[in-house]
Amino acid sequence: MSETRTRVADHIKHSPGVHFNELVRALDLAPGQVQHHVRRLLSDETVRRAEFYGRTHYFPPEFDAWERGTLALVRRETARDILGHLLEHGDARPDDVADDIGVARSTLEWHLDHLVERDVVRKERDLHNRVTLVLTHPERTTRLLDDVSPSLPERFVDRFDRLLDHLVEG
Amino acid sequence: MEPPWNLALVPGHVQGSPWMTAVVVLAGVSSVTLAALGVAVFLRRRTRSHLLVALALLAFASRAAVAALTLTGVLSEFDHHVVEHLLDLVMAGLVLAAIYYARSIEREVGVNDP
Structure with a gap:
């Protein structure tokens, strides 16, 4: 896994439920870059996404549906x-x-x-x-x-x- | 935010003043931040009152744009005053309407329910 992708995955792990804009802000990367890495992380199931109230949130896979909403x-x-x-x-x-x-x-x-x-x-x-x-x-x-x-x-x-x-x- | 009227009559004085530019930029940044907050809160709550407050804050933020257009010479001093006072009227109207509709938010929520 590339260094940037590890950073994205780590941030989501430490800040479960983080949303896209916040991820871009916190990691100081271009939105396109974050989008690319998140897509890869989603496809190999290192990260899951869920939409709540018009915002997309990212979670480590171990959180269940109730925990994601909360x-x-x-x-x-x-x-x-x-x-x-x-x-x-x-x-x-x-x-x-x-x-x-x-x-x-x-x-x-x-x-x-x-x-x-x-x-x-x-x-x-x-x-x-x-x-x-x-x-x-x-x-x-x-x-x-x-x-x-x-x-x-x-x-x-x-x-x-x-x-x-x-x-x-x- | 307005320069004293006697300075305003000397276009070169107003357009070239770094102080004026700094004030307009600061006012722009803070009023746009405020308008963004208003829009974010409206997107959450989606009531008529929140929409009206967001629109009032957008009108407030556009005052800085009008000032910038005046400083760069796109708008004349006269147009500037007309537009700014129109925006004042719009803002006051929107806030009054927001206050009027605030009562119906309370009713939706059912504050007097058991």
């Missing part, structure tokens, strides 16, 4: 805050989570939609139809949270999103 979400700062709250305090009501991590209710719901869709969080309803948020796989979630951290552009997008929701919901 890794795409734990790159979002607010989603991490929500999961962190649930890990620390256990099951919680949505209002308490929104208050504690300091986001507007609409920001929380947008992130929850994706977390529920990927089976990271479950919404349990009691007799009065009141929602409690429950982590589906707390140990596996903790491990994946440790595996990645959001890049600077990802943090900026997330914070701007929060800011806008705060401004309009006040």
